[in-house]
């Protein structure tokens with residue numbers, strides 16, 4: 001099968017790769033680029049473990065073809081922390097015990113960040129609606145929702161000072 | 162009993178500020194009994210940074226240089242004889258390196274083995290790895306391929322040609338128990354009340370436990386309620402599919418990387434299946450994306466191993482989500498009958514249960530623990546429990562969080578509710594009147610040691626939720642209680658003291674939900690240092706003493722106990738070192754909270770660690786434990802539901818989980834266990850089921866159609882931690898992982914009854930089921 005040459009930006013860095021036409025963006029990230037932080041739970045768009053941001057929208061990477069990344073800007077969980085400092089959401093997930101096994105966490109972090117980027121003051125309902133595509137089997141979601149709320153109020157405090 | 166601090170991470174934004182919020186009630190109450198310095202605090206978990214940055218290595222993230230990819234061909238039929246297998250076309254495909262079938266496994270003969278769940282014919286263990294003559298469920302593995310990449314492997318697997326003779330199938334326990342039912346195994350005879358019968362059937366075992374005399378008891382009763390119930394097959398639903406990487410090295414050692422709940426179990430079972438010495442196998446447990454019991458069994462490990470031996474290359478196999486549904490772990494669908502009689506004074510006089518559980522394709526349905534738990538919360542003189550372990554044409558059951566207990570509670574706790582209603586008693590008062598206590602003997606024999614059944618029920622009664630008014634029409638409130646054990650099994654732990662006063666902690670328990678930290682905290686408590694100064698590491702089977710599975714709610718309890726014992730040895734060694742420095746006898750050295758003193762001299766743990774080299778060399782200690790006679794945990798729920806009479810849809814309006822945890826080592830993660838177990842129970846109660854066609858094929862094998870609860874389906878899950886110290890454990894810890902999934906099934910059913918007056922006798926209580934029940938009234 002003829003490979004396709006793709007140029008995109010991943011986590012702020014130019015990324016060039018070859019992929020087969022049938023390879024999903026999830027396979028490219030994990031198997032070609034070895035960015036294994038993005039997880040596979042279902043490979044059909046129904047668990048959210050593979051959530052990445054693509055040109056400002058969150059998408060399940062398993063439902064995007066690698067070739068579709070041409071010219072796109074992609075953000076994965078590996079691009080959330082800035083240097084050696086965790087993002088506030090990542091810290092909030094840790095202090096709020098929002099993960100147990102942690103397999104869903106990369107997807108939740110990427111999705112929650114996208115929510116807070118566009119809505120710094122979400123209600124509980126808005127958080128629950130936004131995160132409904134991300135399954136977590138361990139936590140019952142309580143501490144995840146609270147950690148997103150805690151991050152939002154922290155951001156509000158920071159921006160008001 | 163003191164009321165300790167409540168949860169630290171509160172929010173200020175409630176979706177529907179209920180009446181409790183108006184009273185200033187803070188969620189996540191802790192009823193603490195004993196306080197410590199480290200145990201009971203909430204440090205950040207040691208593996209946390211790796212898990213929020215995507216750096217943690219899970220099973221599918223392992224790729225060795227030169228890795229081949231495997232795929233497994235699975236049966237499309239629920240029950241069929243294999244007439245022929247033709248692998249020639251697959252073998253000739255470009256990129257295919259090896260193909261294998263059951264014929265490549267060593268001969269199982271008629272050996273009986275114990276792979277952790279009692280005596281089992283080895284042929285059954287082999288049979289579930291790769292089917293030999295017959296397939297027993299849709300998704301049963303038949304052949305496997307190793308190829309240059311996963312796509313080629315899948316194509317090659319589908320090029321294997323198998324001829325089947327399709328047989329009639331048996332899909333539920335009542336169906337499979339009929340005399341004319343299709344038999345799964347030609348050699349299966351019923352073990353009838355402990356004796357081998359010569360009756361060939363799908364019933365692997367029928368047991369009966371009795372205590373007192375139920376006939377006499379029912380004769381004394383003023384009210385008797387008897388009902389039967391059914392529950393659907395459901396899946397553990399962990400988000401990470403099973404995965405393995407195998408390398409049969411050229412030095413003869415077999416190296417395995419997998420996400421498993423028990424690396425040593427994988428080592429032992431794989432060596433048994435492959436008939437090689439146990440020391441040949443080294444298993445490295447990766448991070449694990451959930452298990453709930455479903456990642457205890459061995460599925461693909463022996464297959465990947467043999468493919469690696471054939472090819473001389475590492476072989477990696479990752480299941481698809483569909484394979485997870487079809488080929489692994491569901492928990493038993495059940496058919497049960499419960500009869501309870503009580504006298505007008507509210508005393509239960511007799512309890513009787515008949516439990517028939519689907520084992521799936523091979524015996525072992527967890528009906529035994531179901532029988533042990535069904536009436537565990539009650540002190541009743543006259544009890545009889547009958548259990549049937551029934552094979553059916555579904556995947557072989559695996560443990561699922563408190564395996565066997567939720568289905569039994571769904572039946573028993575609804576009948577209890579109904580008896581209380583008929584007697585005009587408050588359902589919590591009725592349970593308290595009859596609650597099991599220390600010394601109560603269960604029908605299966607053992608007497609309870611100190612348990613927290615009464616304390617949990619008292620906490621329910623006193624909880625603000627229990628007295629809060631319901632806030633809308635078609636709402637109802639239900640309560641229920643459930644029980645699960647605390648396995649002891651075996652654990653090991655080693656502590657190596659660094660000269661800067663930190664300690665490397667080496668252990669072998671897969672960390673599914675923060676146990677590195679809860680184990681480290683127990684060592685820190687003994688040593689009098691901070692949790693962060695302990696550096697815990699979960700290592701491979703070559704690098705630590707034997708450690709049983711992360712299961713049975715035992716990891717924080719038992720591996721934590723091993724850490725406690727190892728830390729105690731470090732303290733003793735530190736006393737010896739201090740004595741040497743101060744020229745006193747070790748017995749004269751006192752230790753308190755990390756400071757050692759004798760005759761006016763004093764040194765901290767850190768100071769003594771820094772001098773290790775001068776006082777005899779490195780300081781290190783190991784301990785192993787095998788706790789016995791350990792106590793179990795009771796959990797109860799208060800749940801408010803709202804039923805939509807037009808659609809039958811049930812919404813959870815408010816939910817409170819109460820559990821006796823002995824001592825919460827890390828309360829946030831204990832709450833997390835309670836919340837997670839509760840939500841799995843809610844999913845089991847309301848939504849989840851294997852939709853099976855009459856031909857035994859599953860019609861909903863995706864996460865879209867097998868619908869697990871999402872953020873939108875739930876409110877916050879409130880918790881109430883009750884601490885009744887477990888007398889066996891140094892900190893009073895009880896296992897907390899499982900009991901919490903037991904009460905939601907009946908509690909939700911009781912709430913539906915309270916809301917709309919229908920008694921739901923079948924799970925799931927999905928909108929069509931509730932709507933149909935309403936239509937009949």
Ligand code: FES
Pocket residue numbers: 039040041042043044045046047048049050051060061062063
């Ligand atoms: S793996 Fe992409 S949504 Fe599940």
Ligand code: FES
Pocket residue numbers: 098099100101102103104105135136137138139400450451
């Ligand atoms: S923490 Fe395990 S799936 Fe979410």
